Amino acid sequence: MSGTLIFGLAACGLVGCGLYGAFAHAAPVRRVLSFNLLGAGVFLLFGVAARRGAAAGLPGDPVPQALVITGIVVAFAATALALTLLRRLAAIRAAERSVGGLRDEPKGR
Amino acid sequence: MGVAITTGPLLVLAVVMPVIGVLAMLAMPWLGIRRPATVVLGVVAGGIAIATAIIIDLLRSREAIVYVLGGWAPPLGLQFRADGLSGVMMAMATLVIAAIALYARPHFDAAEDATGGRRAFAFWSLLLGLWSALNLVFLGQDLFNLFVALELLTFAAVPLVCLDGRAETIEAALRYLVFALVGSALYLLGTALLYGQYGTLDIAALHGLTAANLATHAALALMIGGLMAKAALFPLHLWLPPAHAGAPAPASAVLSALVVKAPFFIILRLWFDVLPATSHAAAAQVLAALGAVAILLCSLVALRQQRLKLMIAYSTVAQIGYLFLMFILIEPGGAPSTTIGWTGGMLQLISHAFAKAAMFLAAGLIAEALGHDRIADLAGAGRAVPVSVFAFGLAGLSLMGLPPSGGFIAKLLLLNAAVLSGAWWIILVISLGGMLAAAYVARVLKRAMAAPARAIETRPVARISEWSALGLALGAVALGFVPLQPLGMLAIGRAALP
Numbered sequence: 001m002s003g004t005l006i007f008g009l010a011a012c013g014l015v016g017c018g019l020y021g022a023f024a025h026a027a028p029v030r031r032v033l034s035f036n037l038l039g040a041g042v043f044l045l046f047g048v049a050a051r052r053g054a055a056a057g058l059p060g061d062p063v064p065q066a067l068v069i070t071g072i073v074v075a076f077a078a079t080a081l082a083l084t085l086l087r088r089l090a091a092i093r094a095a096e097r098s099v100g101g102l103r104d105e106p107k108g109r
Numbered sequence: 110m111g112v113a114i115t116t117g118p119l120l121v122l123a124v125v126m127p128v129i130g131v132l133a134m135l136a137m138p139w140l141g142i143r144r145p146a147t148v149v150l151g152v153v154a155g156g157i158a159i160a161t162a163i164i165i166d167l168l169r170s171r172e173a174i175v176y177v178l179g180g181w182a183p184p185l186g187l188q189f190r191a192d193g194l195s196g197v198m199m200a201m202a203t204l205v206i207a208a209i210a211l212y213a214r215p216h217f218d219a220a221e222d223a224t225g226g227r228r229a230f231a232f233w234s235l236l237l238g239l240w241s242a243l244n245l246v247f248l249g250q251d252l253f254n255l256f257v258a259l260e261l262l263t264f265a266a267v268p269l270v271c272l273d274g275r276a277e278t279i280e281a282a283l284r285y286l287v288f289a290l291v292g293s294a295l296y297l298l299g300t301a302l303l304y305g306q307y308g309t310l311d312i313a314a315l316h317g318l319t320a321a322n323l324a325t326h327a328a329l330a331l332m333i334g335g336l337m338a339k340a341a342l343f344p345l346h347l348w349l350p351p352a353h354a355g356a357p358a359p360a361s362a363v364l365s366a367l368v369v370k371a372p373f374f375i376i377l378r379l380w381f382d383v384l385p386a387t388s389h390a391a392a393a394q395v396l397a398a399l400g401a402v403a404i405l406l407c408s409l410v411a412l413r414q415q416r417l418k419l420m421i422a423y424s425t426v427a428q429i430g431y432l433f434l435m436f437i438l439i440e441p442g443g444a445p446s447t448t449i450g451w452t453g454g455m456l457q458l459i460s461h462a463f464a465k466a467a468m469f470l471a472a473g474l475i476a477e478a479l480g481h482d483r484i485a486d487l488a489g490a491g492r493a494v495p496v497s498v499f500a501f502g503l504a505g506l507s508l509m510g511l512p513p514s515g516g517f518i519a520k521l522l523l524l525n526a527a528v529l530s531g532a533w534w535i536i537l538v539i540s541l542g543g544m545l546a547a548a549y550v551a552r553v554l555k556r557a558m559a560a561p562a563r564a565i566e567t568r569p570v571a572r573i574s575e576w577s578a579l580g581l582a583l584g585a586v587a588l589g590f591v592p593l594q595p596l597g598m599l600a601i602g603r604a605a606l607p
Contacts, residue, residue: 015298022291031287038294042301049305063185064304067253071297074260078290081264085271085283092276 008048014041032082039075043068116166117176120189120248123159123199127152127241131234143220145233150214152237153207160196160203167196173602183311189248190313192602194446194455198247198374201459204584205366205466206240208577212470213359215571232272232360239265239363246371252300252310252332255375256293259339263289266368269360270352281351288338288348292372295335302328303383312382321385329384330392336379339372342396342433343403346426353422358473361418365425366466370458373432380436381445397437401538403430408545412552417472417482420549421465424508427542428461431523434535438526446603450530452595453522460515460588464507467581471501474574475557478567484553489561496575498557503582505550507589510543515588522593 018038022031050064130152134145142148166174173192182188191199213236217229242261249255263286271282304310306325307318319325341349349369353361404427411423431454438450445451474497475490476482491498507516520539527535 018294019291022287028283028287035287035290035294038291039297042294042298045298045301046304049301061308064301067300067304070253070257074257077264078260078286081267082283082286082290085267085279085286088274089276089279089283092274092279096276 004048004051007044007051011041011044011048014038014044017041028082028086032079032086035082036075036079039071043071046071116162116174117189119159119163119166120174120176120191121178123156123163123244124189124241124248126155126159127237127244130237134230134234134237137221144218145221145230146210146214146218149210149233149237153203153210156203156240157207160200163191164196164200167191167193167601168598171601183251184309184314187254188250188311190250190602191248193598193600194377194603195247196601197455197459197598198370199244201462202240202243202247202367205462205581206236206363208581208584209359209362209466209470210236211577212362212574215574216357216359228272231268232357235265235269235272236359236363239269239368243367243371246374250312252303252312252315254310255378256297256300259293259296259372259375262368262371263293263339266364269364270356272357272360275355277351278355281348281355285348285352288345292335292338292345295331295338299328299330299332299335302331312378315383319383319385325385326389329379332379333376333396336372336376337399340369340376341426341429343399343407343426343430346403346407346429349426350419350422353425353469354416354418358418358469358476361422361473362466362469365422365469366462369425369429370462373429373458377435381439393436396433397532397535400430400433401535403427403433404538404542405545408542408549412545412549414549415484417475417484417487417553418469420484420553421468421472424468424546424549425461425465427546428457428465428508431457431461431520431539431542434523434527434538437532437535438523438530440530444600444603446600447595448526449522449595450526452599453519453526455596455599456515456522456588456591457519460507460519460585463581463585463588464504464514464516467500467504467578467585468508470574470578470581471497471504474570474578475501477570479565480568484556487553487556488559489565489567490557491559493565493567494570494575496579497570498554500575500579500582501557502550502554503579503586505546505554507582507585509547509550510539511547513589514586515591516585518589518591518593 014037018034018041021034021037025031025034046064046068050061130148133148163174173190176189178187217232219225219229221230239262242258242265245258246255246262249258267282267286270285271278300310302324307315309315338345353364356364407423407427411420411427414420414423435450435454439445439448472482474494478493479490507514510516510520520543524536524539
């Protein structure tokens with residue numbers, strides 16, 4: 001079994017886990033985590049592409065690596081945005097509960 | 110090439126100009142400007158000038174404008190390319206954003222340090238960011254570049270959804286964000302597969318390279334699936350109604366009219382420029398079937414809504430369905446851009462953008478005047494805000510597909526294309542969809558024109574807002590006067606693709 005094959009299969013596994021999590025979990029934090037898992041799988045796949053698509057004599061193709069770096073920045077920004085929204089939502093919910101007094105029932109999760 | 114050298118930098122300017130506007134907004138205290146709206150209106154004027162120059166140049170030279178960024182040619186560098194289709198999309202986005210900016214000015218006019226100033230600042234900077242991302246989507250030629258553009262679009266659109274900061278709008282924004290992020294991750298996955306196979310992401314280069322094999326089809330299926338979630342095609346539309354209905358009216362207008370069109374535009378590019386031109390009839394059938402279900406089901410759901418803005422949001426999902434009928438109406442191979450199916454689909458896209466923006470803006474004014482948007486209690490709106498109700502009706506005319514309106518010509522062209530390709534069930538779907546649209550628009554108009562049972566209290570609305578909603582509705586109607594044949598403008602630069 002070659003290295004690229006192992007990494008390729010690992011990427012597929014990560015993508016599968018991420019997709020499952022994003023669809024199956026209702027809790028927003030888990031969905032954000034699943035998205036990150038999915039993203040990690042995609043980035044790993046780019047790495048595999050870099051190894052496979054390498055020009056003769058070079059250890060790797062630099063273009064996918066540049067793409068992965070950009071992709072990580074974008075995924076980081078997306079995660080930050082999602083978590084900020086979540087924090088804000090949690091703060092509003094907490095305020096509602098403290099005003100509502102007895103009506104203390106966290107919705108769903 | 111002489112033409113390309115002189116007007117190419119305009120393409121860069123179209124993307125960068127809104128960003129310069131955002132930077133100018135940050136520098137406002139030093140520039141002596143107190144209101145962000147002033148800066149934005151200046152940028153909008155500049156944007157209109159740029160779009161006009163690009164359209165004039167396209168019409169004069171009859172070929173695509175190409176600009177190679179930094180002199181680095183693809184496949185390593187990036188290039189911007191404006192063909193007739195991109196030019197039309199840019200012009201549409203510019204006009205809609207200009208009208209929305211005029212509409213929103215009285216609503217988001219607070220100076221930065223006044224109450225509501227932070228909200229106004231956020232709205233205007235997000236609007237400009239969104240505009241820049243849209244232009245990047247229309248001009249980009251590199252699949253990864255388009256991914257970044259899509260993400261920029263999402264990052265600008267999501268905060269617009271929860272601009273007023275209520276818990277339910279934040280929930281809607283979160284749901285939208287999750288759908289959009291999974292969609293873009295799938296898109297990126299497809300990009301990785303394509304790069305692994307062909308070693309390039311430039312659309313023009315891929316056009317000649319792609320072969321009909323499993324990896325290519327899987328990659329494109331992943332990318333189109335991801336984009337479908339972003340474009341809210343049934344059954345991936347669940348995020349759209351709460352998100353678009355909860356946002357402030359001008360934000361809803363820009364989300365429904367423009368933001369969902371950008372992923373659709375990329376699907377078009379992938380389908381016609383990247384997908385190898387053999388044997389994807391089955392995929393076209395699936396997309397068209399989903400579109401048909403979207404038209405029928407979501408029109409019915411729209412008919413049953415109690416709130417005006419939710420009804421308009423469901424109508425967006427239904428109207429997006431018409432766009433996906435295109436794939437079955439255009440035969441693979443040949444020059445798709447010279448068929449009436451292509452022209453009908455693009456006309457549907459443009460007239461929906463104008464009509465839906467007008468409708469959301471008018472609904473916002475009706476809600477502002479009456480203090481609520483319950484359809485059952487709309488009586489008296491016709492007297493309180495007559496111009497807005499008229500704009501709503503005109504926009505509805507285009508959604509139903511009644512003459513003379515852009516929606517009418519678009520649906521007629523789609524019907525003709527359906528007759529030509531023998532897809533009889535599409536004829537049925539389009540006719541039924543039109544009737545359902547007529548039903549939900551008429552339901553609102555009937556209530557709005559009725560006299561209220563008891564005297565109601567109404568608030569005055571800004572006149573400029575009313576007239577900009579009406580202007581957009583008139584734009585949708587004016588599209589009804591384009592000739593009933595394949596449009597030359599949409600075909601500029603399409604045939605020349607290597």
